[in-house]
Amino acid sequence: MTDFKKDFPILDKEIYGKQLFYLDNAATSQKPNLVLDTISDFYRSDNSNIHRGVHYLSEISSEKYEKARQKVCDFIGAGNPDEVTFTAGTTDSINQVARSLEPVLKGNEVMITGVEHHSNIVPWQLAGAKLRAIPMDFDCNLLMDSMEITAKTKLISISHVSNVLGSVNKIKEITGIAKDHDIPVLVDAAQSIQHLPLDMKDIGCDFLAFSGHKMYAATGVGVLYTSERFSDIMPAKGGGGMVDRVTLEETTYLDPPLKYEAGTPHIAGAISIGAAIDYMQNIGMGRIRKHEHEVYSYARDRLLETDGVTVYGNTEEMCGSISFNLDGIHHYDTGLILDKMGIAVRTGHHCAQPLMRSLGTEGTVRASFALYNTKEDADMLIEGIEKVRMMYA
Amino acid sequence: MRDAVQDEIIAQFDGLEWLDKYGLLISYAKELEPMDERFRNEENSISGCQSKVWIRTYKEDSRLIIDLDSDAMITRGIISLLLKVVNNRPPQEVLDLDLYFIDEIGLKSNLSPARADGLASIIRRIREVAEREVN
Numbered sequence A: 001m002t003d004f005k006k007d008f009p010i011l012d013k014e015i016y017g018k019q020l021f022y023l024d025n026a027a028t029s030q031k032p033n034l035v036l037d038t039i040s041d042f043y044r045s046d047n048s049n050i051h052r053g054v055h056y057l058s059e060i061s062s063e064k065y066e067k068a069r070q071k072v073c074d075f076i077g078a079g080n081p082d083e084v085t086f087t088a089g090t091t092d093s094i095n096q097v098a099r100s101l102e103p104v105l106k107g108n109e110v111m112i113t114g115v116e117h118h119s120n121i122v123p124w125q126l127a128g129a130k131l132r133a134i135p136m137d138f139d140c141n142l143l144m145d146s147m148e149i150t151a152k153t154k155l156i157s158i159s160h161v162s163n164v165l166g167s168v169n170k171i172k173e174i175t176g177i178a179k180d181h182d183i184p185v186l187v188d189a190a191q192s193i194q195h196l197p198l199d200m201k202d203i204g205c206d207f208l209a210f211s212g213h214k215m216y217a218a219t220g221v222g223v224l225y226t227s228e229r230f231s232d233i234m235p236a237k238g239g240g241g242m243v244d245r246v247t248l249e250e251t252t253y254l255d256p257p258l259k260y261e262a263g264t265p266h267i268a269g270a271i272s273i274g275a276a277i278d279y280m281q282n283i284g285m286g287r288i289r290k291h292e293h294e295v296y297s298y299a300r301d302r303l304l305e306t307d308g309v310t311v312y313g314n315t316e317e318m319c320g321s322i323s324f325n326l327d328g329i330h331h332y333d334t335g336l337i338l339d340k341m342g343i344a345v346r347t348g349h350h351c352a353q354p355l356m357r358s359l360g361t362e363g364t365v366r367a368s369f370a371l372y373n374t375k376e377d378a379d380m381l382i383e384g385i386e387k388v389r390m391m392y393a
Numbered sequence B: 001m002r003d004a005v006q007d008e009i010i011a012q013f014d015g016l017e018w019l020d021k022y023g024l025l026i027s028y029a030k031e032l033e034p035m036d037e038r039f040r041n042e043e044n045s046i047s048g049c050q051s052k053v054w055i056r057t058y059k060e061d062s063r064l065i066i067d068l069d070s071d072a073m074i075t076r077g078i079i080s081l082l083l084k085v086v087n088n089r090p091p092q093e094v095l096d097l098d099l100y101f102i103d104e105i106g107l108k109s110n111l112s113p114a115r116a117d118g119l120a121s122i123i124r125r126i127r128e129v130a131e132r133e134v135n
Helices: A035-047 A058-073 A090-100 A122-126 A171-181 A267-283 A285-305 A331-340 A352-359 A373-392 B004-013 B019-032 B073-086 B091-096 B120-135
Strands: A084-087 A109-113 A128-136 A152-160 A185-188 A207-211 A222-226 A243-246 A252-254 A308-313 A321-326 A346-348 A363-367 B053-060 B064-069
Touching: A035 A267, A058 A084, A058 A267, A058 B019, A058 B120, A084 A090, A084 A128, A084 B091, A090 A122, A090 A185, A090 A207, A090 A222, A122 A171, A122 A373, A222 B019, A267 A285, A285 A308, A285 A321, A321 A373, A331 A346, A331 A363, A331 A373, A331 B019, A331 B073, A363 B120, B004 B073, B019 B073, B053 B120, B064 B073, B064 B120, B073 B120, B091 B120
Parallel strands: A109 A128, A109 A152, A152 A185, A185 A207
Antiparallel strands: A084 A222, A207 A222, A243 A252, A308 A321, A321 A363, A346 A363, B053 B064
16 A cells, blocks of 8 residues: 555654654645645745736636636536635535525525534524434434425535544435425535545535545635536625626626635635645545545444444444544543544534534544555554553543 | 742653653542532533533632532643642632643643633633632
């Protein structure tokens, strides 16, 4: 197996005099040299505002920005690059949809699941919609047969992969049901874009949201895919760069995607997403999936074999995050000791309080994996857990 | 001004590796008298902490008595140290205290507002109570 860690300079780091083992990838991933160099090169040699200038640098920047859009389009199998909008991240993407669809959603219902991140809960509440969750079993498998679609259900908005459990939701099954009822579907791909190959034509959703920073690109930038059939929804934000004609009485807008990109976008960030896609595609999504699956399954099996460990969630397909607790030890106490051993995990409710309530816990320890993690990292985690238990014995 | 209790704590942590420091915090946690279950309620809880923290205060012979507890061991350890320094003093003395031991034993990062054990919120609450008693 190729050592991908060598592509990520930060992973060489020592903390508290110990080698860093980074297992907090669901919060944010580290960046490969290719992405770091792309960001640095942009500011060093191309930096200029886009779509506005007549000058040389502006043209170069605009070209690179649009090339990044094309890369995203190809990467997710969108119909054309006009369906791809750069946003500030997953949260921003979802909020923009909520704002644009507010007239339809207000007083109506949005169907979500019980494993959602707050960013797929709060925007709908702000838009005045009521939430209904697809029921799930004890292992957090969605029970599609019990999904209650009503006349008030105006949108189905679901995470592809849970940021807490790593459970993969069967989004194709959901888009199939939604199609029968003619209800649009938003997929939150924040935790899947970096792990699983995605194809918009195959999935058949209307909106897809993800962040750059969880897929090896910069923070503060993300993507909202909007299928062509929703190309006429109102923009959530107004400002420069998105208008055709402005008078004090009325404004007309440019066509998508520019219509949805008010103000100067995160140009370097968007270009970094393009570089991150190059990085992943150079390896191959199939190869990434195979390697990650091996490491993830190994880590999960080792945790399940360890006495006194509760592992949450168990679905047919899983990736990314594993949530667990050590019996009788507070998740925060576990995280602090692991940290001092050089192992970076996250503890708490992971911005998913409704899920914590369903699991009957205040919080969990979450180890989350990326393409550079290895079985050795999983072994370190288990070693760390043994140490935690000894310390609190 | 140096304070004998804090200096003693600092001496104990001096030169220890990180894991040993946490080991020491855990032993302090075990020393801490648990708060009576009936006081561990919403009203007495300090919000903004990843672990739950409860506080009770009252005055006894013009001294401020503070009772603190948490559901996490490391937080209990920190609380236990904090109480050694601030508990059972006249409120004005509590206000005048410079809690330098936190920095010197290497727990300064625990004072940042985002920190999950909410040490900063706990100290803020204690100072608020002391201030009210002084006025």
